Amino acid sequence: MAQLEKMLSFARENYIPVMLDETRNLLQRLAEENKPKRILEIGTAIGYSGIIMLTSSPEAHLNTIEIDEKNAETARANFIEAGVYDRVNIFVGDAREIVTQLTGRYDFIFLDGPKGQYDSFLPYLTDVLEVGGLLVCDNVLYKGLVEHVPEHRHKHITIARNLNKFLNDLNRDKRFSTRLYRIGDGVTVSRRTGE
Ligand SMILES: C[S@@+](CC[C@H](N)C(=O)[O-])C[C@H]1O[C@@H](n2cnc3c(N)ncnc32)[C@H](O)[C@@H]1O
Secondary structure (H helix, E strand, O other): OOHHHHHHHHHHHHHOOOOOOOOOOOOHHHHHOOOOOOOEOOOOOOOOOOHHHHHHOOOOOEEEEEOOHHHHHHHHHHHHHOHHHHHEEEEEOOOOHHHOOOOOOEEEEOOOOOOOHHHHHHHHHHEEEEEEEEEEEEEEOOOHHHOOOOOOOOOHHHHHHHHHHHHHHHOOOOOOOOOOOOOOEEEEEEHHHHH
């Protein structure tokens, strides 16, 4: 889609992080195969991943959370251009607050927001994910730092430690069956298998 190429150029020029190609292919395949109906996304950015998920699952509705108002406005324009805006709600605000107030149920969650918060989000996201649903988390290896957490004085040490704890918690959680994909910046795909 020409629009997606245009969005990638815009993201590069404006230093806005969007998912890498391998991650995009995985997300697209997961959405096509699982045909979710209710998707929750943390970290809209300019709507690139949202458009991928919605065009890959034509019956899906997306609730997506973004803290940056400018990003959210750009995403809104992109959703309109892609013809999917009637299936989107953008929540502009801090996911740290919004996830604590989530209601409703989702069958697909894409976590791609603040990397240092994944672990604190996990209980809230688990609560709203249906049994059988998927939790997909991007950047879980965080530049290779998560499996080799620097000892001290590294600018990303807190994020690396938090993500390391997140991965351990997710792997130990018996309600999930988790697979780690060593693609892009590391992606986990967890199916909720139990209450
Ligand atoms: C990696 S980008 C998302 C990329 C997008 N999912 C994609 O692949 O097209 C992360 C986004 O999370 C947003 N973000 C960071 N902290 C946040 C927070 N506390 N609450 C909500 N959004 C946040 C950032 O502004 C940024 O747009």
